[in-house]
Amino acid sequence: MTAVTDLLSPGGALVAESKSASRLFWERFREDKAALFAAGTIGLLVLIAIGGGPLAAWITGHPNDEAYQAIMENQFGLPKGPNAQFWFGADGEGRDLFVRTMYGARTSLLVGVVASGIAVLIGLVIGMIAGYFRGAVDTLLSRVGDVMLAMPQLLISIGIVAACSSNKNGCVAGLIQPGIPLVIMVIVIFSWPYIARLVRSFTLSLREKDFVEASRSLGASNTRIIFREILPNLIGPIIVYTTLLIPQSILFEAALSYLGLGVPPDTASWGGLLNDAQRFYDTAWWLMLFPGLFLVITTLAFNLLGDGLRDALDVRADR
Amino acid sequence: MSRPVRRVAAVLLSAGVAAAVLVASGSAARSSSAQIKAGGTLNVGWESSFGFTDNLDPTGEYLGDAFGILDNLLVRTLVGYNHTAGAAGNQLVPDIATALPKPTNGGKTYTFHIKPGIKFSPPVNRAVTSHDFVTAMERLANPKDGGQYAFYYKVIKGWDAYAAGKAKSISGISTPNDSTIVFNLTQPTGDFLYRMSMPATGPQPAEVTKCFEGQPGKYAQDLISTAGYMIEGIDKVDISSCSAIKPADGYDGQTHLFLVRNPNYDPKTDGTRKNYVDQVRFTVDASDVDIYNKIEAGQLDLATSSIPPSVLQKYATTPSLKRYFHQNSGDRTWYLTMNITQPPFDDIHVRKAMNWIIDKAALRQTWGGPTVGQIANHIVPDTLFNFKLQSYKPYKTPGDHGDLAKAKAAMKGSKYDTKGDGTCSAPQCKNVLMISDTRGVDPGMVATIQQDAKKIGITFKVRQINGAYPTIQTVAKNIPFAERPGWGKDYADPVTFFEPLFDGRTIIPTGNTNYSLVGITQSQCRQLHVTGDCSPYNPKTGLGVPSVNSMLDKCEPLVNTEANDARTVCYENLDKYLMTNVVPWVPWMWSYVTRITSSNVTHYQFDQFSTTPAYSMISVKS
Numbered sequence: 013m014t015a016v017t018d019l020l021s022p023g024g025a026l027v028a029e030s031k032s033a034s035r036l037f038w039e040r041f042r043e044d045k046a047a048l049f050a051a052g053t054i055g056l057l058v059l060i061a062i063g064g065g066p067l068a069a070w071i072t073g074h075p076n077d078e079a080y081q082a083i084m085e086n087q088f089g090l091p092k093g094p095n096a097q098f099w100f101g102a103d104g105e106g107r108d109l110f111v112r113t114m115y116g117a118r119t120s121l122l123v124g125v126v127a128s129g130i131a132v133l134i135g136l137v138i139g140m141i142a143g144y145f146r147g148a149v150d151t152l153l154s155r156v157g158d159v160m161l162a163m164p165q166l167l168i169s170i171g172i173v174a175a176c177s178s179n180k181n182g183c184v185a186g187l188i189q190p191g192i193p194l195v196i197m198v199i200v201i202f203s204w205p206y207i208a209r210l211v212r213s214f215t216l217s218l219r220e221k222d223f224v225e226a227s228r229s230l231g232a233s234n235t236r237i238i239f240r241e242i243l244p245n246l247i248g249p250i251i252v253y254t255t256l257l258i259p260q261s262i263l264f265e266a267a268l269s270y271l272g273l274g275v276p277p278d279t280a281s282w283g284g285l286l287n288d289a290q291r292f293y294d295t296a297w298w299l300m301l302f303p304g305l306f307l308v309i310t311t312l313a314f315n316l317l318g319d320g321l322r323d324a325l326d327v328r329a330d331r
Numbered sequence: 332m333s334r335p336v337r338r339v340a341a342v343l344l345s346a347g348v349a350a351a352v353l354v355a356s357g358s359a360a361r362s363s364s365a366q367i368k369a370g371g372t373l374n375v376g377w378e379s380s381f382g383f384t385d386n387l388d389p390t391g392e393y394l395g396d397a398f399g400i401l402d403n404l405l406v407r408t409l410v411g412y413n414h415t416a417g418a419a420g421n422q423l424v425p426d427i428a429t430a431l432p433k434p435t436n437g438g439k440t441y442t443f444h445i446k447p448g449i450k451f452s453p454p455v456n457r458a459v460t461s462h463d464f465v466t467a468m469e470r471l472a473n474p475k476d477g478g479q480y481a482f483y484y485k486v487i488k489g490w491d492a493y494a495a496g497k498a499k500s501i502s503g504i505s506t507p508n509d510s511t512i513v514f515n516l517t518q519p520t521g522d523f524l525y526r527m528s529m530p531a532t533g534p535q536p537a538e539v540t541k542c543f544e545g546q547p548g549k550y551a552q553d554l555i556s557t558a559g560y561m562i563e564g565i566d567k568v569d570i571s572s573c574s575a576i577k578p579a580d581g582y583d584g585q586t587h588l589f590l591v592r593n594p595n596y597d598p599k600t601d602g603t604r605k606n607y608v609d610q611v612r613f614t615v616d617a618s619d620v621d622i623y624n625k626i627e628a629g630q631l632d633l634a635t636s637s638i639p640p641s642v643l644q645k646y647a648t649t650p651s652l653k654r655y656f657h658q659n660s661g662d663r664t665w666y667l668t669m670n671i672t673q674p675p676f677d678d679i680h681v682r683k684a685m686n687w688i689i690d691k692a693a694l695r696q697t698w699g700g701p702t703v704g705q706i707a708n709h710i711v712p713d714t715l716f717n718f719k720l721q722s723y724k725p726y727k728t729p730g731d732h733g734d735l736a737k738a739k740a741a742m743k744g745s746k747y748d749t750k751g752d753g754t755c756s757a758p759q760c761k762n763v764l765m766i767s768d769t770r771g772v773d774p775g776m777v778a779t780i781q782q783d784a785k786k787i788g789i790t791f792k793v794r795q796i797n798g799a800y801p802t803i804q805t806v807a808k809n810i811p812f813a814e815r816p817g818w819g820k821d822y823a824d825p826v827t828f829f830e831p832l833f834d835g836r837t838i839i840p841t842g843n844t845n846y847s848l849v850g851i852t853q854s855q856c857r858q859l860h861v862t863g864d865c866s867p868y869n870p871k872t873g874l875g876v877p878s879v880n881s882m883l884d885k886c887e888p889l890v891n892t893e894a895n896d897a898r899t900v901c902y903e904n905l906d907k908y909l910m911t912n913v914v915p916w917v918p919w920m921w922s923y924v925t926r927i928t929s930s931n932v933t934h935y936q937f938d939q940f941s942t943t944p945a946y947s948m949i950s951v952k953s
Contacts, residue, residue, distance in 0.1 A: 079782055081693050088644040089696045089775075105697070105778040190794060276793045277767070277774040278781055290620055291771050295641040 040324040047320020053313040057117055065115035065280070072097070074108035076115050077278060081106040091296050101298040104288040113302050115280035119192065120310065123281075124262035127196045131203035131261075132254050136246070138204065139211025140238055144219055154212065157205035165202045169268060172198055191276050195268055199261050207253060214249060218242050248325040255318035259311040266307060282307045366933035370953030372610040373932075373946065376622040378636035379770055380615060380798040384479060384842055386548030386584050389530040390470045391477030391842060393831075394800070395663070395819040396635050398530060399943025403604065404590055404611060406533035407557040409443050409464070409512075410524055412940040413603050414948050416659050420939025421823035423524055424603060427459065427534070427557070431524060438519030441527075445510040450595040452556040453566035455536045459557060461506035463534035468504055469493065470540060471531045477547025479844065480821065482830060482837040483526045486516045521890040521898065525822040528940070533557060542573035547842075552578035559598070559606035559947060560590040588613040607934070607950035619771040623927065632929045632951060633944060637771045643699040646927050659937040660714050661924040663819035664707050664828075667780065667917040668803070668846040671876055672856065672863030673811035674759035675789065679873035680745035681755060682914040686726040687738035688783045691919040695731075697775030704922035706731045710906045711828045712921045715820060720903055725910050738787050744873065754788035765791040766813040768799040776814050804843045807860040816846060817922070819942050825902035826887060833879050833909065847915030850878035877913045879905060 041047060069075050074097075084092045084102035091102040100109035142153040176183040176194050188197050218224060224241050232240070266283025268274035275281045282303040289299035385391030389406050392398075403414060411426035413419060425431055428443040435442070449459040468487075471478040472494045484490055488503025503515040516523065526532070536555050543550040553568055553576055555561075563581025570576055581589035590611045598606065616622045616636075623642045625631040646656040669676035669685065676682055691706050698704070708724040728734040739753025747757040765780070767773045773795070781791055791812065796802050799815045821827035831837055835850020840859055845851075848861065856865035868875040886901035909915065924942050928935050931951045938945035 077778070077782055077785075079693065079778055081696050085696060086644075087700045088647070088702065089640040089698070089700050090644060105775045106693075107778070277777050277795065278793060288774060290618065291639045292641060293620065295644075 037324045041320055044320040044323060046316045047324070050313040050316035050320065053309065054317060057121060057310055057313070060114055061118040061121040064117055065111065068108075068111045068114040072099070072108055072111060074098070074111050076111050076280060077107065079106040080108070091292060091299070093296065093298050100302045101296065103285060103299060104292060104296075109285070109298060109302060112280040112285060113282070113306060116282045116285055116303060117306065117310075119275055119279060119281040120262045120265060120283075120307070123192060123195055123199070123265040123275075124258045124314075127199035127203065127261040127265075128254055128257040130196065131200045131257065132207050132250060134200065134204040135207025135209075136211050136243075136250060139208040140215050140242060140246070142208065143212040143215025144234065144238055144242065146216070150212070153208070157208050160202065160205040161209075163202070166267065169198045169202070169264075172201075173268065173274075191279065195265050195274050198268070199264050202264075203257060203261065207250075207257070210249065210253060211246060214246055215242055218245055252318055252322040252325065255314050255321060259314040262307070262310060262314075367607060367950045368933065368953055369607050369609075369950070371608050371931075371951040372612060373608045373633075373949055373951055374631045375611065375613045375944075375946075376625060376631040376634035376636060377613055377615045378619050378622060378634065379617060379768070380585070381588070381613075382798045382800055383548075383551075384800055384804065385477050386551040387554070387582070387588070388477065388543075388548045388551040389533055389535070389554065390467070390550070391479050391547050392530065392551075393479040393842070393844065395817075395941060396943055399938055399941040399946060400588070400613070401530040401533075402941050403558070403938060403943075403945055403947035404560040405554060405556045405558050405562075406530045407449070407601070408528050408530065408533045409445075410528050411603055412528065412938070414936065414938045414940070414945040416937040416939050418939075420937070423528060426528075426601070426603060434519070434523070436515070438521075439516045441514045441516075441523060443512050443514075443527075445512070446600050447510070448597045448600045449534075449557060450597070451534075451536055452561035452593040452595050454568055454570050455539065455555050456595060457536075458509075459534045460509040461512040462509070463536060464512050464532070465501075465504055465506060466537040466540060467532055467535040468501060470535060470544075472501060473544070474839070475545040475547075476543075477842060478531060479839070479842040480529065480531065480831060482834065483529070483821075486518060486520045486523070488515045488517055518888060519890075520888070522822070522824045522826060525824060528822060539570055539576070542576055548584075552582050552584060554582075556593050556596075559593055559596045559601070559604055560611060561593040563589040563591045563610075586615050604947035605950075606947050609953075611946055626927055626929045629929050629931055632931050633926050633935075633949075635943070638699060638703075638925060638927065639771060640699050642927065643702060643925070647702050655928045655930070655932075657926045657928065657935055657937065658923045659939070659942070660712075661704065661819065661922045661942050662712050662714055662823075662939070663817055663922055663924075663942060664710065664712055664918050665704075665817040665920040665922055666707070667919065668813050668816050669915060669917070670809065670811045670846065670848055670863070671913075671915060672848050672851065672861050672865055673809055674863065675745075675747045675755050675757065675763065676811055677864045677874060678745045678747060679877075679912075679914055680742050681747060681789075683726075683741040684738040684745075684753075684755070684787050685784070685789075686914060686917050687728065687741050688733045688735065688787050689917050689919065690731070690733045690779055690783050691917075692731040693779045693783075694776055694919045697772050697779065698920070698922070699925075702923075703925055704920045707918035707921045709910050710832075710916070710918060711825050711902070712820075714921075715823065715825050715828075716899060716903055716906075719899070720906065723907065725907075733783055735786055742787055746872070746874070756788050760789045762790060762792040763811050765793050766799050766803055766810050766815065767793055767795045768815045769795050769797045773814070780814055801841070803846055805841050806838065806843050806848070807840065809860075809862050810846075813846065818844075822940065825899065825906075826883075829879070829883055829886075829902060829905055833913075833915065834883050835876075835878055835880055848876065849909075849913055849915050850880050851876055879909065879913065882908065 084106045091104055093101040098108050103109045103112055138153050142150040173194055176188060176190050188194050224237060227237050227241050265274055269281045269283030270287040274283055285303035292299055383397050384393045387397055389401055407426050409428040410423050413424055423431060427445055427449055429446050432441050432443055451457055470476045471481050472490055474494060489498055489501045492498040493501045505513045534557060539555055540550055562579040565579040568579050592609055619636045620639055622634045622636045646652045669682050671677055713721050742748050742753045747755045747760055750756045767777050777793055802808060803810055803813045831844045833849045838845050838851055851865055853865045866875045868877040882905050889898040889901055891898045926944055933952055934950040936945040936948035
């Protein structure tokens with residue numbers, strides 16, 4: 013699809029210039045400074061997630077799981093604050109908080125991106141099927157989604173995580189192991205209905221469009237119509253909502269880790285670091301500040317990026 | 332009133348109190364008699380979960396902190412204690428019995444007479460008789476009713492036959508009349524009176540307990556009291572039939588336990604409990620930080636909780652707060668338990684290496700450092716051996732920080748040291764399951780243990796469970812390693828460590844306390860679904876299951892006399908044997924019991940028997 017921009021010809025008459033959708037998108041996106049900055053920030057966070065932890069450990073000389081109680085805790089076990097060797101201070105177990113925070117980026121982003129990706133995939137398929145076929149299929153799938161949305165997510169998540177964690181083999185015949193895989197599964201369970209509902213409403217609208225009708229009249233199968241006609245038109249909204257879902261997933265993981273039910277205690281995660289911080293909130297301000305700051309920046313960046321993408325992809329926007 | 336003003340007011344109010352500030356040496360009580368008044372509500376916070384081993388059912392409940400509740404507030408026994416600190420608190424006194432009986436028949440018969448005026452709380456509302464003790468003992472003997480320390484009473488004639496379902500009653504218990512009960516033993520047992528002070532032996536009404544047969548823990552929510560308090564709402568429970576019985580409102584098993592005065596309790600029959608307050612309210616709080624904020628605000632009066640290091644530092648070092656800081660000898664060992672049937676801990680070389688490598692000082696640091704306890708060097712706290720094993724430190728390392736060289740030396744010879752370099756390099760050494768709890772101290776402990784074990788090649792897969800004891804106590808779960816356990820004496824005799832913790836014959840499917848499975852036989856392993864190596868111990872290879880049953884049998888009948896401490900010496904030797912030839916644990920701390928009270932508490936007292944606050948002896952502002 014292209015858009016038309018009015019230009020003046022050398023003679024002064026108006027001439028229409030076509031632009032591709034991708035070029036239009038990029039021009040709009042570039043104008044949104046906040047979204048650009050957010051994209052840059054996310055890029056930096058991805059780099060931190062990939063190699064920030066090991067790099068931090070190498071620079072400081074403090075491995076992720078090494079505790080330094082003798083030098084970074086007082087006689088009562090209280091951690092000490094930032095200094096020249098421990099830039100963010102020590103966590104509650106005497107480990108280098110800077111290194112743990114960098115490793116925490118890996119956990120948080122991994123959970124956020126993977127969980128969101130899987131949830132979007134499931135929601136996309138179910139939403140398209142429900143919206144395209146309508147009738148009994150739509151009713152059944154929509155009611156399943158409604159039930160999931162009505163459930164008390166945190167309480168049930170706590171139950172699932174607790175049940176799977178009490179067995180060394182995990183649950184679902186060992187398919188789901190406690191730790192990151194379990195947290196991802198829990199987030200997916202409660203996230204896909206949201207996406208499915210959105211996709212369903214888009215699909216209901218798209219299936220009535222002329223190009224779909226034309227495709228149907230030419231004898232295209234339902235599968236072809238869904239994947240060749242409807243799906244391409246969902247990509248834009250899906251990308252937007254995925255970027256908005258990622259920070260929610262990151263916060264959900266942080267909430268579970270804060271409750272001691274997320275990733276194992278030895279695995280660094282921002283939520284786990286905040287959980288650790290609550291025992292020392294009145295004596296160790298750094299424990300909350302640094303992981304909290306990273307969490308806020310990450311969440312804000314994804315939200316700004318999602319807003320920017322939505323504005324840039326909105327063909328009805330008057331620019 | 333703002334918090335600082337309230338604190339100043341509390342200090343001024345307490346100015347006239349002649350309080351001795353004692354740390355670590357123990358204090359029996361802290362108040363002046365002028366401060367002690369009846370009335371008010373004692374509010375107690377409880378961290379994370381009650382963690383009861385049997386839901387507070389006296390028949391099966393074995394958590395030390397639960398003993399403090401049962402013994403002080405709900406369950407009277409034939410003999411008991413004065414609910415005070417120190418040696419005086421470990422001395423037996425009559426409770427329901429008229430006197431401490433002297434054994435007859437060569438030490439094999441004990442006859443108790445019951446005081447008049449002892450009644451069950453509502454809704455039972457009748458006098459306690461000798462038959463009610465029989466009910467309690469039969470529940471304890473019945474394997475289906477969840478008794479976790481029934482092994483103490485095997486010395487009663489006919490106990491095993493009844494437990495096996497081969498007899499309709501326990502032949503060694505007779506009730507000549509309603510106020511007399513006689514116990515006939517198979518052999519002289521010097522500590523039998525101590526065994527009769529345990530909460531499971533307290534009288535129970537058969538008309539209620541019969542409804543819970545075969546349902547361990549269920550009776551707790553309808554527990555019929557004989558002491559100064561009862562569960563709130565128990566008086567409204569309909570006991571006309573089993574189907575009519577519903578749990579009392581005051582205890583839900585998870586979040587709260589509310590106790591009110593028992594109207595049928597006659598204080599004239601009880602010389603050991605003062606029962607100052609009108610109500611005692613226990614509430615579970617997920618956060619130890621929140622608990623101590625509430626204590627400082629006066630919303631809670633004390634707590635069963637780990638103490639955040641910042642709080643510990645504040646109360647231990649601020650002169651104006653020291654009066655609220657109470658420490659007593661805990662008679663308790665905290666330890667890391669290794670299942671000797673599960674790899675890699677089925678090899679004694681690995682278990683010894685763990686003893687050498689663990690940084691005990693760091694573990695203690697997570698709890699608050701030297702203020703909270705002493706480093707443990709063997710099984711039983713030195714206090715129970717009168718400090719005669721004080722110099723016995725078989726795995727002592729510099730600063731108690733662990734010793735890698737010695738750990739590697741210990742590991743050599745292990746079948747898991749496949750590289751011959753003193754590290755556990757076989758696949759069985761990786762991702763070993765460790766069960767951890769969710770208390771405030773657990774993440775720090777896990778981090779320390781993982782860091783230390785990694786040095787000798789062992790890595791752990793950690794599972795955090797809220798209230799981990801039931802999981803650890805289920806034998807069929809085959810848990811290789813747990814950092815949660817602690818063990819306090821049942822009464823002031825070393826047998827209360829060795830019997831429940833290391834006698835292979837006491838191993839039960841659930842509620843088991845011999846976590847290491849010392850002395851388990853191959854037959855037991857098959858019955859209990861133990862998956863690991865249960866073959867008898869081979870001293871040449873260091874593999875297999877060692878047993879100390881014969882050593883236990885040798886020590887049990889011994890009695891200390893003025894001439895010699897034969898019993899104590901026997902158990903000292905057993906402690907040494909366990910630490911060098913069995914090595915089931917890494918003992919790491921003998922903790923003090925530290926409690927912080929609010930300014931509402933006008934009299935605090937410690938109960939040395941249960942090593943908990945003496946709830947029946949604490950007063951508050953009313």
